[in-house]
Amino acid sequence: MSATGPRIAPLPIDQWSDEAVAALRAAFGETAAERLLAGAPDAPRVPNALTTLMRHPGLAGPFLTYNAVLLNAPALEPRLRELMVLRVAWRTRSTYEWAQHVRMARRCGITAEEIDAITDGTGAGVWSPLDADVLSATDQLLDHYRIDDDTWARLAERLDERQLMEVAFIVGTYTCLAMAFNSFGLELDPELHETTALPPDADA
Numbered sequence: 001m002s003a004t005g006p007r008i009a010p011l012p013i014d015q016w017s018d019e020a021v022a023a024l025r026a027a028f029g030e031t032a033a034e035r036l037l038a039g040a041p042d043a044p045r046v047p048n049a050l051t052t053l054m055r056h057p058g059l060a061g062p063f064l065t066y067n068a069v070l071l072n073a074p075a076l077e078p079r080l081r082e083l084m085v086l087r088v089a090w091r092t093r094s095t096y097e098w099a100q101h102v103r104m105a106r107r108c109g110i111t112a113e114e115i116d117a118i119t120d121g122t123g124a125g126v127w128s129p130l131d132a133d134v135l136s137a138t139d140q141l142l143d144h145y146r147i148d149d150d151t152w153a154r155l156a157e158r159l160d161e162r163q164l165m166e167v168a169f170i171v172g173t174y175t176c177l178a179m180a181f182n183s184f185g186l187e188l189d190p191e192l193h194e195t196t197a198l199p200p201d202a203d204a
Contacts, residue, residue, distance in 0.1 A: 006185040010051035020054040023061030047189050075162035078108045080134050085174045086118045087138045094178035099192040141171040
């Protein structure tokens, strides 16, 4: 986010095209989409990430449908996904992605100590062997665009082929989102301001 606001502003729901509405329904299902679109007092606020993506519904629709597989029908357990996303968010300095996924990580049982330890990667002493390996894989993908042979072999002892594939897709997907959010100047949603911002040393 720049001092003058986002580079690409969220699109108010009352300005959404039919294509944008169809994209939301395809990604979230008819019931959830209608609840978001109705604007009822008890309806959840549509996040800035979603309303910004709807500036390009032809892109947003397929992307959200794809991403729903990683979020709603994953082969990999959500805890491991959220550890990787948080590491990506910290490495890419994506404040929005970090704040959003700190909340999701808590719902997956990731502790405050573990969230703080994300900054140290595998150097922290809190991780199980599998946790450490998925964090190592995350760093290797970010640094070298490939999981090294030793880390892959250890992961393959605990994860099946679909789960191994998702490791690479999760890191790639959320790196892409972090680049987009950082470049668009995406502003935090009101409910995210109370969430821990990027760790202090993330700006170093």
